[in-house]
Amino acid sequence: MDLYEAIEKRKSIRKFKPDFVPDTIIHKILSVGTQAPNAFNREPWEFILVKDRKLRDEITGMRIKIPPQKVALETAPVLLVVCYNNELAEDALASAYACVENILLAATAEGLGGVPLTFHGKKIKALLKIPEGYDVATVIPLGYPDESPNKPTRIPLDQKLHINGFSLK
Numbered sequence: 001m002d003l004y005e006a007i008e009k010r011k012s013i014r015k016f017k018p019d020f021v022p023d024t025i026i027h028k029i030l031s032v033g034t035q036a037p038n039a040f041n042r043e044p045w046e047f048i049l050v051k052d053r054k055l056r057d058e059i060t061g062m063r064i065k066i067p068p069q070k071v072a073l074e075t076a077p078v079l080l081v082v083c084y085n086n087e088l089a090e091d092a093l094a095s096a097y098a099c100v101e102n103i104l105l106a107a108t109a110e111g112l113g114g115v116p117l118t119f120h121g122k123k124i125k126a127l128l129k130i131p132e133g134y135d136v137a138t139v140i141p142l143g144y145p146d147e148s149p150n151k152p153t154r155i156p157l158d159q160k161l162h163i164n165g166f167s168l169k
C-alpha cells in the first residue's frame with residue numbers, strides 16, 4: 001500500500017476481531033513509529049504493550065461509561081500505551097503524536113486498525129507502573145477491524161488554507 005493510500009484508508013476503528021496480532025508486525029509498526037520527527041531528536045516515547053487479559057479488563061473498566069471506547073478496549077487483542085518523557089512538555093507530546101500517526105498509518109498498511117484514546121489521570125499510571133516524569137500520550141486498542149465505519153468527512157481545504165496571513169472566512 002502506498003503512503004497516500006494508507007493516509008486515505010486510515011480511520012478510527014473501535015471494534016476488533018479476537019485474532020492475535022503477531023509480535024513481528026507490532027514490532028514493525030512500532031519501529032516505523034520511531035522514525036517520526038521529534039523535538040531535538042530526544043525520542044521521548046516509551047511503549048507499553050498490554051496483552052494480559054486482567055490488565056486489559058482493568059483499563060476497559062476505566063471507560064465503562066463510554067460505550068464506543070469500552071467496546072474498543074475490550075475487543076482489542078492488544079492495547080498499545082504510548083508514554084512520553086514529559087521533560088519537554090508540549091514538544092514531547094507533539095513528538096509522541098507524530099510517532100502515533102506513523103504507527104496508525106503502518107497499522108493500516110498491515111490490515112490492522114486502532115484509535116488513539118485520551119487517558120489522563122493517575123489510575124492508568126499506577127496500574128502500569130509508569131514512573132514519575134512520564135505521562136500517557138494515548139492508549140491505542142489495536143487489532144484486526146471488526147467494523148467498517150464511514151470515515152468522518154473533513155472540511156474542504158480551501159476553507160482552512162490562508163495565504164500570507166490568517167484570514168477569517
Ligand SMILES: Cc1cc2nc3c(=O)[nH]c(=O)nc-3n(C[C@H](O)[C@H](O)[C@H](O)COP(=O)(O)O)c2cc1C
Pocket residue numbers: 010011012013068069115116117118151152
Ligand atoms: C489527540 C486525539 C485524541 C483522541 N481521543 C479520542 C478518545 O478519547 N476517544 C475516541 O473515541 N476517539 C479519540 N480520538 C479519535 C478521533 O475521535 C478521530 O480521529 C476523529 O473523530 C476523526 O476520525 P478518523 O480517525 O476516523 O478519521 C482521538 C484522536 C486524537 C488525535
